Amino acid sequence: MKFHERQVHPYIPNSAPATKAAMMKEIGIEDIDELYEDIPSHLRFKGEMNLPKALTSELALKRHMDGILGKNVSVDEKISFLGGGCSNHYVPAIVDEVINRSEFLTAYAGEPYEDHGRFQVLFEYQSLMAELLDFDVVNVPTYDWGQAAATSIRMAERITGRGTVLVADTISPDRLSIIRNYCHPVMQVVLVGHDNTSGQIDMGSLKGNLSGDVAALYFENPAYTGVLEENGQVIADELHANGSLMIVGLDPLSASVIKPPSQYGADIACGDIQSLGNHMHFGGTLAGFIATRDEERFVMEYPSRLFGIAKTSVEGEWGFSDVAYDRTSFGVREKGKEFVGTAAALWGISSAVYLSLLGPQGITELGQTIIQRSLYTQKRLSELKGVKLRFTSATFKECVVDFSGTGKTVVEINKLLLEKGIFGGKDLTEEMPGLPQCALYAVTEMHGQAEIDALAAALKSVLA
Amino acid sequence: MEIKKGSRLRNFHQAKWDEEVLFELHTPGERGMHIDQADAAIVDVVGDGLSSLPESLRRTAPPAFPEVGQMRITKHFLRLSQHTLGGDFNVDIGQGTCTVKYNPKINEVVARSPKAARIHPHQDESTVQGALEVIHNMDLIFREISGMDRFTLQPSSGSHAILVMASVMQKYHEVNGESHRDELITTIFSHPSDAAAAAVKGYKIITIYPDERGFPDLEALKAAVGPKMAGLFITNPEDIGIFNPRIDEFTKVVHDAGGLCGYDQANANGILGVTRAREAGFDLCFFNLHKTFGAPHGCGGPAAGAMGVVKKLEPFLPVPLVDKIDDRYTMNFDLPHTIGKTRQFWGVFPVILKSYAWIMSLGAEGLKEVSRIAVLNNNYLLKHITDIDGADSPYPGGLRRIEQVRYTWKKLFDETGIGTHDITLRMADFGFHLWSSHHPFVVPEPFTVEPTESYSKAELDEYLDGLRHVAEEARTEPETVKGAPYRSVVHQIDESWMDDPEKWAVTWRTYLKKHVNK
Structure with a gap:
């Protein structure tokens, strides 16, 4: 017997034989196949999909899923120093409580009436991010930082009418690849070098690449290497004198204690909110933000939804709706700004809850404690023989640790660390030119003295 | 507007808290959470950390987040969740093309x-x-x-x-x-x-x-x-x-x-x-x-x-x-x-x-059954929606529809002046969502209904009653429809701020700049 003759699946109520028969009778058919009669035989799939046997009971499904996931090892079972665009931060219980509410989890694209709460919470997300970044406009989240950076660059192309973007080569390799694909073949991507000691932008390389076709410079601060750029305002002045824009990508958590890009001349800031109250999910909870000043020439170039506050017909009642909807591809297809669709709104909600909980004092303390723990880690690691910090500049959260003087490769070191219950830093040897046997270590509020000392001790024994 | 008993429509009213915007809850000194401070041994070694940063890099003033206690924050966001009509609560078939279906809890x-x-x-x-x-x-x-x-x-x-x-x-x-x-x-x-x-x-x-x-x-x-x-x-x-x-x-x-x-x-x-x-x-x-x-x-x-x-x-x-x-x-x-x-x-x-x-x-047979029932549900709705006076499906010619249909209120609009926009707002009064976005309007006064496999016949009938009720209201009491919604979270939104750069406010700080501290 076929499945649907044997079992009514819990997810498909109208499979119930009596209901199905009644509905078929009402529409005048004797077999559901009649509804497919417009699909000709040669387009029909004649075979059977070769899929695993259905696990229709929830218990069987749970066992199966637990079995597969049981092969994973979570960061709670080890000490992890992995970062590089996704990092392990504490997520307060209220965040999970809110984003797992059915109302938020299962809503989609209701009108600003029945989905008033969705509009308001994302407006509040935009508003909190605006305070963090000291910018006036922030979008409903896009896919990830890579997408946010790529879109920021295309916005700059449209604003300036120029076809080249300079990108500092201390960018994450993943994001550089995303940007190259997103810009091709419309824009040229030209890399700007960095100073080999400080890790900061090489001003000579920047000036040498400036031309009348440069729409913008995109750089990350902190860079993928964790390095903080000290010449932001000087760079901005150079760019603006050239008629170019400055786009800065950042982990927004760094703006807790580091001056945000708007305060040293940036025209657009972008980045990822995974660090603001989102679990890691194997890198699946990234969500990108784009922030600008409230100028029409910027606002009208956003492809994303922008939720705005409004009055209603009742005095004192808050309403919300879409600002400048007609710029989007929903309204005007390919004549819109890039494209828009379902992206990552729920992670905007987690970040709104998270930033609300932190408040101004909490976020400052959080930034401070991350810096303290990072400095302590750097100190402990640089005490080890043959180990040194690759760059001399101040860093936030991440730093590049150079193992090339140890006589061991990062692959070997990380394998031995894993045996000792530690996920060592990301190996940069293959992915970043000029950083052989270097690893990217990320330190957050999750790392106490015990964990950091454990790393130092493990490394000491591994390198002995 | 009270629904007579015996109808499948509900005397629905969405939660309405008149909830403040988060920033209005600011009370100086309140805290939402504490941070786990660095161990004393770490502080002994590195000090306050911040002074290690070059002066030019340091943020001079903390972000102007509101200061709100933990319970009030929880309440705020839970109220906003109640101001959102998730798919788990309504017969969410009016968001055609988007396949809003049951999302099993076990998967969560x-x-x-x-x-x-x-x-x-x-x-x-x-x-x-x-x-x-x-x-x-x-x-x-x-x-x-x-x-x-x-x-x-x-x-x-x-x-x-x-x-x-x-x-x-x-x-x-x-x-x-x-x-x-x-x-x-x-x-x-x-x-x-x-x-x-x-x-x-x-x-x-x-x-x-x-x-x-x-x-x-x-x-x-x-x-x-x-x-x-x-x-x-x-x-x-x-x-x-x-x-x-x-x-x-x-x-x-x-x-x-x-x-x-x-x-x-x-x-x-x-x-x-x-x-x-x-x-x-x-x-x-x-x-x-x-x-x-x-x-x-x-x-x-x-x-x-x-x-x-x-x-x-x-x-x-x-x-x-x-x-x-x-x-x-x-x-x-x-x-x-x-x-x-x-x-x-x-x-x-x-x-x-x-x-x-x-x-x-679901497995292979289950996936096929998903599709077969989704198509059955869709053709069931097609028959009943096209029976509503004022609604129709364009492009006649005896063709079946698969998983959804784009309908038109053109006849109703021509006869009453009430079309997709007004009906969308009125449907909210009954706990329904009907989507308004199908630009450009190649089909005049469009709406798209996609029942998927998830909803029971009784739920489909309830939604049909909603459409029938509003279509009838368009003829008998058009002002009621035009003034809707009444029982949703908020009343008609003044859209005049949305396309005017002098007035739009994507963030609370720009709202304050443009409308309060002018």
Whole structure:
């Protein structure tokens, strides 16, 4: 017997034989196949999909899923120093409580009436991010930082009418690849070098690449290497004198204690909110933000939804709706700004809850404690023989640790660390030119003295 | 407005708290949480940390977040959740094209497990074998569903999958020395992103309109193909719900002219196991895991796309793919013509995981039953909606509809002056959502209903009663409809701030600047 003759699946109520028969009778058919009669035989799939046997009971499904996931090892079972665009931060219980509410989890694209709460919470997300970044406009989240950076660059192309973007080569390799694909073949991507000691932008390389076709410079601060750029305002002045824009990508958590890009001349800031109250999910909870000043020439170039506050017909009642909807591809297809669709709104909600909980004092303390723990880690690691910090500049959260003087490769070191219950830093040897046997270590509020000392001790024994 | 007992309509009223904007809750000195301070031993070694930063880098004033105690924050966001009509609460079939269906709770429990939620994308492969297995299995599953040869699970959404399709197609032509192919053909009843995401890649867009029966016009396609044409992106059935039976002729016309064909299967809910991309002659296709495959929509994401290709396009896919070598799952970055990365890391894992669980619950026969019942439900609604005085489905001609129908209120609008916009607002008074966005209005006063397989006949009947009731009100008490909503969260919104740069306010700080501290 076929499945649907044997079992009514819990997810498909109208499979119930009596209901199905009644509905078929009402529409005048004797077999559901009649509804497919417009699909000709040669387009029909004649075979059977070769899929695993259905696990229709929830218990069987749970066992199966637990079995597969049981092969994973979570960061709670080890000490992890992995970062590089996704990092392990504490997520307060209220965040999970809110984003797992059915109302938020299962809503989609209701009108600003029945989905008033969705509009308001994302407006509040935009508003909190605006305070963090000291910018006036922030979008409903896009896919990830890579997408946010790529879109920021295309916005700059449209604003300036120029076809080249300079990108500092201390960018994450993943994001550089995303940007190259997103810009091709419309824009040229030209890399700007960095100073080999400080890790900061090489001003000579920047000036040498400036031309009348440069729409913008995109750089990350902190860079993928964790390095903080000290010449932001000087760079901005150079760019603006050239008629170019400055786009800065950042982990927004760094703006807790580091001056945000708007305060040293940036025209657009972008980045990822995974660090603001989102679990890691194997890198699946990234969500990108784009922030600008409230100028029409910027606002009208956003492809994303922008939720705005409004009055209603009742005095004192808050309403919300879409600002400048007609710029989007929903309204005007390919004549819109890039494209828009379902992206990552729920992670905007987690970040709104998270930033609300932190408040101004909490976020400052959080930034401070991350810096303290990072400095302590750097100190402990640089005490080890043959180990040194690759760059001399101040860093936030991440730093590049150079193992090339140890006589061991990062692959070997990380394998031995894993045996000792530690996920060592990301190996940069293959992915970043000029950083052989270097690893990217990320330190957050999750790392106490015990964990950091454990790393130092493990490394000491591994390198002995 | 009270509903008489005996009707299937509800005397609904949405929660309405008149909740403040978060910033209005600011009370200086309150705290939402404390931070775990650095150990004393750490402070002894590094001091306050901040003074290690160059002065020029330091933030001088903390962000002006509101200061609110923990309970009030909790209450605030829970109230806002009550101001949101999630799919779990309503008969959410008025969001046609979006396949809003039941999102099983067990899948949420699984996805929240620390073994899923608390893994880092750069962990050693030996410690994420389960995650890699799920991604690999999804590749295999979608090969079966589509007939394609290889899938990437990296796209972040359907629109993103379209961008990835356009990127793969472009790279293919470049490698074959045909980078002059810069035109892409799509149809007006394919999703706006089929045109818009391809345009990002520099494509000039040619849009085909329907013939008098509602099919994309084959003659128009023949006129559009040529040496500059890169390919075709098309949906089938299109957003109006009609299956194009000559789709293989479309793909042949494009192939004969040297182009590739991409199948937008964002919504495949009516045809699982019935007809596939392979038989129709497509080279690329994609599915939305948050639509057909049961993952929740999360207020507009996270989403995920599964994008598949025929063998000759596999070397162009984004990296990495997940291979199975002996009993081990491993990432393969070695694709000779890869377009590179299109998303950081490996895809939207929680969504992939939930969809995998959904598919595993149903199996092959279950997936077919999903489609068969979705189509039955749709044709049941079609019969009853077209019986409503004032509603109709355009493009008559005895054709079946698959998983959804685009309807029109044109007759009602002509007779009463009440159309889609007003009806959308009034439906909210009964706990229903009816979507208003189908730009451009090729079908006048459009609305699209897509029942999926999830809703019982009784629920479909309830929704039908809502449509009937409002259509009747349009004739008997039109002012009631025009003044709606009354029992939703808020009353009619003054849209005048939305398109005026002097007034729009995307953030609280700009609201204060423009409207309070002028």
